Amino acid sequence: MPRTRTVERSRLVPHTIDGTTHLVLDRYEEKVPLPPRDWDRLVLTGVTAAAAVIGVASIIWSTASIGSLLDLVVPLTAAAYAAALVFDLVWLSCMALEWLARYDQERAVLPRRAGYVALGIAMGAVGAHGWIAGEFAIGCVAAAVSGLAKVMWSVVLRHHAKPLDSHTQQWVDAERAKAGGRLAMVSVRRELTRAEEAVAAERAALSGASGPSPDADPDRPEARVENPDDEETPATTGPMTIADAVRTAVSSGITDPDAVLRYVRKVADANAKESSVERYLRTVRRPA
Incomplete structure (x- = not known):
């Protein structure tokens, strides 16, 4: 008989009281068959856990x-053991990077080679300790502990690795390059913004120290081209009322209401209302 497990489910069922029916939630239990045990996954999980214990x-x-x-040779014992911790952590860290690159064999080459170099240094240090202690054979056996741990992890990683075919790998590389380019441009734009702000601040400081810059000279032809309204603004001869300012602007060829308003606020009343200027403007334009 196949193994089963009980699952709680729910459904809406009609329920009537005094002729009024509502849908209510009905909970019930149902037995569903269990999938067969995945022994391959269990074995792989056990081997990975054993590799972790061996690494520790x-x-x-x-x-x-x-x-x-x-x-x-080190006066402080804590410092000596802290430095000793580095030897195995380096090659284990390289193994972790190799794990992250398990779908890209080309990227996994560098951490794999660096891990073997770090492992050789760690094994040499352990063997040197046994040799200095007068037990070279024991030192060699002790060094083999790190070697066995490395071999175990290499086998496990090789089993977990899922290499991609050539076309899929090229597609992944293209997408990774595109994302990397966008990420790099964030930093580049930030750098350019800082540079532009520094240039603007430098120009402002120099302009404030040496007086008005040539760019601000209204007599220059470039300034007149960039500000065509200034050429149309008539010269003021003295204090004006709003009506006089409107008539002067119209007689000078200024017809745009916004330009007339700016002229009135410049020569007559800085707080002139737009409605008042429009009223005088209609009066001036009205045929006699």
């Missing part, structure tokens, strides 16, 4: 051995 044991063993070696 290797760190402890190497740290104790190399720390004892460094303690011979």
